[in-house]
Amino acid sequence: MKDKERPLILITNDDGIKAGGLVALVEVAKKIGDVVVVVPNESYSAMSHAITVKHPLYVKEIKHKKGVALYKVNGTPVDCIKLAINKLLDKAPDIVVSGVNHGSNSSVSIHYSGTMGAAREGAINGIPSVGFSLLSHSYDADFSHTKPFIKKILKHVLANGLPEGTYLNVNVPNIRKLKGVKVCRQARGKWVEELIEREDPRKRKYYWLTGYFKNFEPEAVDTDEYALENGFVSVVPCTIDTTDYKHYDNLKNIQGELQV
């Protein structure tokens, strides 16, 4: 990014165009740079890193004025990033920002999250990328306390960049008095499913996925879960490289046993 040039900020989310989290994010971003918003035309929660291959994508320009442009797409958050980078923008964005999600994306929730899928797609494309989430699913959640933190983190990433393939998973507790920002690792945990079983009018059973998150290491103080429970904004540096380097050498050593 050249000095004195306003950075180009590409924004998406997975909660739809009217979500309070998106509004809050755009309000912060437009004070820092030129903003292009490309979002799914409906809520695409829990779409992870999915892309659309079965139907074509339509783009609708909603607003185009100096400083803020707004497009809707009949696709996923990752589709939005792909379309923006390859078709809608004249130049590569300086940063991809996703959110602010209505609901936590800490620990393994990152894998289900469309918000974080979009941030990951930015990183795959070599662009510094950040996903923000608030620990409240409420449609009417108040995002005002997230704004100073979003501003700080966006400015830091714009000034310093991120290593290739790294993106940030930022979660914010839903309390007014935050204690600060903690850089963390992803907590070990999982969603314990409680499938709700019902019967439809034709007597067929059906299920709703639901459940609660279980932290496998509540005692650990370096995790995102710990930071959030203790009133801190959690920042996890994430990588697009899924390789398990901890066990890579072990597996490499027994490669002979895998031969046919």
Next chain:
Amino acid sequence: MKDKERPLILITNDDGIKAGGLVALVEVAKKIGDVVVVVPNESYSAMSHAITVKHPLYVKEIKHKKGVALYKVNGTPVDCIKLAINKLLDKAPDIVVSGVNHGSNSSVSIHYSGTMGAAREGAINGIPSVGFSLLSHSYDADFSHTKPFIKKILKHVLANGLPEGTYLNVNVPNIRKLKGVKVCRQARGKWVEELIEREDPRKRKYYWLTGYFKNFEPEAVDTDEYALENGFVSVVPCTIDTTDYKHYDNLKNIQGELQV
């Protein structure tokens, strides 16, 4: 798994119930253990780690005989694993196996893949999990050469387990004479998009996502891409922990700069 007890093998895929890759996988698995197949009722390619939250899930039992049971679900591959583990199975499976996918899931393709989403979900649930893919998108692809490798890898994982949170991404070249199995890391690369632009009868522009994979490090000999190009089956140990430990300390060191 107790000695002499047949292992319980949970299988899913993202290409539908009649896909040749699924048939090949079941043929191998039923010689090793008791097989329960829970698959999406239609092709769910590129659904990544998505789960269904907007509509309820219906399960249809297609077949239930000793040794092989078969269910269809109106959901994603990850939904199938969640339903199987939490509702359909009496006990936890000894292994989750996904595939064989019609098409490569090497390098960053793992992020878009429903096949690998299901394997990752198995690992999140503490079950040793493997996803298999063949480097051919053809519906009529011949999977016979993949079978000895699938058998070897399944038996190895059943006998030795996998570390907590680790799952395997196995890709097989579409050539008859394979040179062996290589344990690899995920190659750096990305999909270069070539959005196909068309016009519908109402003169509205629409786009199809397409493109080609670009390997950023074709010279590296320890990647999955290199192994596959050179006639080897690639085995990448993957982790559910997205934390970028390479850059964790750097970011932790500048944590002070992120405070508001």
